[in-house]
Amino acid sequence: MAFRCQRDSYAREFSTTVLSCRPAELLIDDGSGNHKNKEKLSGYHVVLEDTLLFPEGGGQPDDRGSIDNIPVLRVTRRGSEADHFLLTPLAPGSQVQVQLDWERRFDHMQQHSGQHLITAVADHLFGLKTTSWELGRCRSTIELDSPMVLPEQIVAIEQSVNEKIRSRLPVIVKELSPDDPEVEKVRGRGLPDDHAGPIRVITIEGVDSNMCCGTHVGNLSDLQVIKILGTEKGKKNKTNIVFLTGNRVLKWMERSHGSQKALTSLLKCGVEEHAEAVQKLQNSAKLLQKNNLNLLRDLAVLTAHSLRDSPDRGGMIVLHRKDGDSEFMNIIANEIGIEDTLLFLTVGDEKGAGLFLLAGPIEAVDMLGPRVAELLQGKGAGKKGCFQGKATKLSRRVEVQALLQDYLSSQSAEE
Template sequence: MATEKLYYQDQYIRNFTTKVQKLDIDESGRTYAVLNETAFYPTGGGQPHDTGKLNDVTVYDVEEVEGEIRHYIEGPMEIGTECVGQLDWERRFDHMQQHAGQHILSAAFEDTYGYKTVSFHLGKETCSIDLEVEELTDGVSFDVEKIANNIILENRPIEAKWVTEHELANYSLRKKLSVSDNIRLVIIPDFDYNGCGGTHPNSTGQVNAIKILHWEKQKKNIRVFFVSGNRMIKQLHEKQHVIGGLTSLLSAPQEQLVRATGKVLQQTKHLEKTVDELKLALIKYEAKELIDGTGLAPGRKTMKVIFKNRPMKELQLLAKSIMKETSSTLIVLLSENESKFQLVCARTDDLDMNMNQLIKQVLPMINGKGGGNNQVAQGGGDTILPAEQLMKALERFIES
């Protein structure tokens, strides 16, 4: 196909002349044009599509569907129109750097440690490969990254070659091909031989550099995240900006940031523990004040309190503190938090009443959910009625 020849064999084409052969709308209502020749790369092989313009009309997506290259456009066009195609070159060259970087990195992993690449993803900010291995160490990562960057420094040629199935015997391919015709190889001599339809620069030197960022476990594989070329410079700039900010905030040089951050985290944990202890002391004091202020008489009694913006954890701690300081007491604590109710029902050990059953009688009134056990239950719901009305409903259920 003419389209294959143009966008595959001339990697560095930026502008080209073409003609609109077909205009149509796909099943999702998007308008697309099919051209007699194109330099726009369609999504495939782990690589995203090109973008750009046809005359002044924006091309925002490119896909290969049923053997035709569809250019999804944002403006009007007519069949037979001769137009100039213009690629977004910054995007195209970025994809070329990332894709070639993946070839180099995958070859370095396999040649040095036997770790095969089973998939590749070229993302908007970072790229990733999945390695057929269950773990990866810092030493292996550093070693492979160094080998990959040495290949880049050597500025080896990157060749694209169309071959027949019979000619494949002349090449040591890294993986089995999925096609038997229109076979295109991407070759870094004496290093990597791959069947690939993506776009790449003419030499490894144009990849500029590769940096492994981090990795994570993915089922039985390891997913390695990396960047190449201009993305690496961008990552370095962003990280340096963050490090500069941390250096200023922590009053520590870059090489001491980990230690300084660890010290701050330890101090924060200590302060959080102190705050929690003080909160608990205040809640115990509040519980005593509520008991004294309510003037609970001997015999079974009910303590009902409505709060504003009290979190569930505080209501639970307060209920437990009251339970420890009194007897024969049923406790109902209700908090109205913006558009939500928080509710805790509890009783002392010497009462025989099921709090789980009690709370579940009122939760439907507020579209609520919750539950608990015989002694303590909690839940929440929507503030679709006044707090006082909800409390009165609870009183009725308690007295019934």
């Protein structure tokens, strides 16, 4: 059967009867993309005599809304029925009021009808066939069966679809019986295995007819505008068109305008000069970075000579510098070059993470290096009298110094 949401995509509220209610569970994604992190909710699957809430299908996500003011967290199709997941049970046979989250629904209607329009125009103008599409949270994509779509083709497609929106072409929904000869003339990618009842056909007058279970606008004028943001490389020999329709275009423009205002304030120039101003800043940053690196290298050499020539350095040299890097430490180690002295260098946040280097006699470094890494709660590797790596607890440098001092004391005692 076709649900009320499919018969009238603009209906926002109505009354119906509860047919059944059974215990169920729902996995909620935490947004990390890891299926292992999903939260499991215990609730109920409620089946209604009819529903305003669209169950996911045809590339369109499911609706949200409420039943007797109880939030519906998910709607899924099961054969000819729709399961509404609620945390509160409802009594079979009771009359209930169903309310729709209209903002979400209308957004889905705009994106879905926009996809049908782009798909039809891309095929008509250039023979570009749609193989799949995705209605995303912020943007939508259409996968085309072509390894490349030219920029001038995108311009032509966008111009054509917006002309048809301005022409206010009707979007008509028909229901055909499966044995109707008209079905064979309608574009589509096949029906689900559990499909039951009539076949819905969405027709954009004079443009396209397509089998579809989703909800759609009644006139292309409700799409307002379509903006194609560009193309992306898809699966093998496929190209994805990225697009926005209707209210999403307005929100995108609002975000873009906000970014432009912020950049205008920061860069102290007009919008048309943003790119040039950023390029100048990048060039300046690269030059400063290069100069800073040269200064840091010179400082490393001077520091190494100062440490090497210090009369009270003993058998161990220790140095920490916040604004150094691995090259800074390696220059110092190479410049000092004292094979009978332990050199312990660290750079980074003295109370947090950073880098470390231990150099000296090969036998001592091979034994002490892993222990130093363990004390600093880090990882490292070494060869030929040098062990270095990353640390997460530079605050434990004092413990490392104590370890090195104990080693030197034990060596003196043996001698």
